[in-house]
Amino acid sequence: MSSAPILRCDGLALARGGKLLAEEFNLELVPGQRGLVLGANGSGKSTLALALCGLLPLKARVLERPRRIGLASQEPEFPLARRCGEYLDELAALAGARAVEARAQTDQALARFDLTSARSRPIGELSRGWRQRLNLARAWLGDPLLLILDEPQTALDPAGLATLERELATRTAGATLIVAPPGVGCDSLAPVVLRLRAAGVKA
Amino acid sequence: MRLVLFLPWWRAIIGRRAWIAVPVGALIAAVLALDPVLGPEDGFGTYLAYCSLLPLALLFRLGGAIDARRRDGLEIEEALRDPAGSLAPSAAILAAWSALAAGLAVCALPPLILSLAVEDFTTPALHPVHIKAQDTGAWTFDAGGAIPFGSALLLTFTWEQLPEAGAELHDGAGVLCPIQPGEIVRSPLRLEEARSGQFTRMVNEKARAAGAVLVRPLVRLEVPRPPLTAAPRLLGRQFMFAAPLLGLVLLLARRGRAGGALAALAAVALAGLLAFDPFEVPQLGKGPADLLARAVLALRAALPEVRGLAAVGRGFELRTGTSSPWMVTAWWLLGTLAVGFCFRWRKRP
Numbered sequence: 001m002s003s004a005p006i007l008r009c010d011g012l013a014l015a016r017g018g019k020l021l022a023e024e025f026n027l028e029l030v031p032g033q034r035g036l037v038l039g040a041n042g043s044g045k046s047t048l049a050l051a052l053c054g055l056l057p058l059k060a061r062v063l064e065r066p067r068r069i070g071l072a073s074q075e076p077e078f079p080l081a082r083r084c085g086e087y088l089d090e091l092a093a094l095a096g097a098r099a100v101e102a103r104a105q106t107d108q109a110l111a112r113f114d115l116t117s118a119r120s121r122p123i124g125e126l127s128r129g130w131r132q133r134l135n136l137a138r139a140w141l142g143d144p145l146l147l148i149l150d151e152p153q154t155a156l157d158p159a160g161l162a163t164l165e166r167e168l169a170t171r172t173a174g175a176t177l178i179v180a181p182p183g184v185g186c187d188s189l190a191p192v193v194l195r196l197r198a199a200g201v202k203a
Numbered sequence: 204m205r206l207v208l209f210l211p212w213w214r215a216i217i218g219r220r221a222w223i224a225v226p227v228g229a230l231i232a233a234v235l236a237l238d239p240v241l242g243p244e245d246g247f248g249t250y251l252a253y254c255s256l257l258p259l260a261l262l263f264r265l266g267g268a269i270d271a272r273r274r275d276g277l278e279i280e281e282a283l284r285d286p287a288g289s290l291a292p293s294a295a296i297l298a299a300w301s302a303l304a305a306g307l308a309v310c311a312l313p314p315l316i317l318s319l320a321v322e323d324f325t326t327p328a329l330h331p332v333h334i335k336a337q338d339t340g341a342w343t344f345d346a347g348g349a350i351p352f353g354s355a356l357l358l359t360f361t362w363e364q365l366p367e368a369g370a371e372l373h374d375g376a377g378v379l380c381p382i383q384p385g386e387i388v389r390s391p392l393r394l395e396e397a398r399s400g401q402f403t404r405m406v407n408e409k410a411r412a413a414g415a416v417l418v419r420p421l422v423r424l425e426v427p428r429p430p431l432t433a434a435p436r437l438l439g440r441q442f443m444f445a446a447p448l449l450g451l452v453l454l455l456a457r458r459g460r461a462g463g464a465l466a467a468l469a470a471v472a473l474a475g476l477l478a479f480d481p482f483e484v485p486q487l488g489k490g491p492a493d494l495l496a497r498a499v500l501a502l503r504a505a506l507p508e509v510r511g512l513a514a515v516g517r518g519f520e521l522r523t524g525t526s527s528p529w530m531v532t533a534w535w536l537l538g539t540l541a542v543g544f545c546f547r548w549r550k551r552p
Contacts, residue, residue: 053282054283067286078276079272086207091284093205093208094284095285096290142284
């Protein structure tokens with residue numbers, strides 16, 4: 001296994017709406033590594049997650065990140081009228097997969113989170129917990145090198161949480177960064193690499 | 204293009220009701236415009252005007268589809284999975300163009316079917332033409348833009364005394380038409396005259412000596428009227444006109460972050476600017492309204508002349524097909540650039 005970092009940010013600063021959320025800090029994840037960013041509400045966890053994905057501007061002296069990143073956002077949005085399977089097929093194709101390959105990736109992602117039976121169900125028919133599973137399956141789709149999970153335990157039942165723990169434990173090729181507030185069930189998912197506070201950052 | 208990327212866009216743009224609405228709409232339009240009893244005289248242009256609602260509707264459908272995908276979080280997924288940012292815009296524009304082509308193909312069917320049952324229009328249309336300048340025995344006409352090749356100028360003369368034999372009409376290039384008293388003189392337009400829309404006619408010395416006077420209210424342009432069987436070609440021109448506008452909607456809504464409806468409205472405004480004859484402003488001052496008019500005129504002058512693609516309605520035959528291939532190419536180049544600017548191009552490190 002290569003030890004070259006999958007994610008590396010040196011001198012990273014985080015701001016939102018002109019307000020500095022985190023002073024310069026460093027963050028590095030290597031293959032197989034899991035990291036947990038803890039922070040209270042409003043400390044900039046989700047902002048950090050989106051910025052690391054390239055969806056928000058990010059200031060860093062050195063920035064290395066893979067081309068493809070899987071994101072399980074805190075408030076996932078879905079096209080509710082579409083079927084789970086065809087939706088994930090499209091996402092796999094967006095990453096360059098051919099039809100057969102896309103279907104295989106979708107099947108694998110759905111199977112990981114026990115969603116195989118929901119393949120042909122419209123997303124709008126899924127419960128909140130099942131949508132969270134779909135959110136995770138979407139992040140895992142195509143096995144991206146870097147996974148960023150924003151409060152992944154949200155709405156999961158114990159079985160879902162166990163599935164999440166299992167999948168995190170068996171993930172060896174890529175790195176995973178979890179962001180969550182302390183004490184919501186994510187503390188045991190990964191070692192803490194960063195603790196965000198409203199007025200700054202403490203690693 | 205992968206079908207799995209294309210189909211969601213296609214479904215979002217077409218919608219479920221279009222499978223019924225477009226054929227039924229085309230049928231109703233055909234009855235209203237082409238029916239010998241219900242329809243207006245020369246109803247083919249009216250039918251084409253009804254058909255032009257389809258591209259307009261598709262501009263809004265595309266805008267709506269972009270809005271819906273943004274709402275559903277698909278834009279975020281596109282950014283995460285397709286760093287080059289080319290697959291989704293390509294799928295969107297291909298779906299929009301194919302929906303437009305399919306819809307216009309359906310619209311081409313009623314006139315084709317009708318052309319089998321009714322007598323097709325064969326008589327040319329007559330249009331008044333502006334006399335721009337007049338000299339002794341010479342007149343310069345202005346058709347307000349290019350007109351179809353094959354058109355002819357119809358002139359009627361009165362005489363102070365009956366001319367001797369040999370009274371002729373010149374077109375400035377040596378081509379002569381004999382003038383017979385009491386008859387309308389038909390002078391076909393040369394290709395360059397049709398392209399420029401401006402042409403001069405003069406009578407020779409014999410006619411001038413006889414006191415030939417042009418009857419100005421009776422000056423007409425004779426323009427060939429496209430038959431019903433030309434529907435696929437004419438609707439194809441609508442496609443050529445509207446397809447770059449779909450690219451503009453894509454650019455404004457995806458790259459410019461405008462709402463889909465606003466982007467579609469901007470495209471409709473641009474279409475209006477391109478489709479209508481340029482208005483003449485005699486003198487502009489320096490007030491705010493004048494500045495706005497100047498800006499609109501400057502924009503209109505900077506855009507390709509593609510009126511010939513969008514000619515619909517009564518008298519459409521006067522302008523249809525008059526856009527030069529260079530202008531059409533330039534118009535498509537703009538549309539392609541608009542789509543190209545939707546690609547992100549940059550790559551994440």
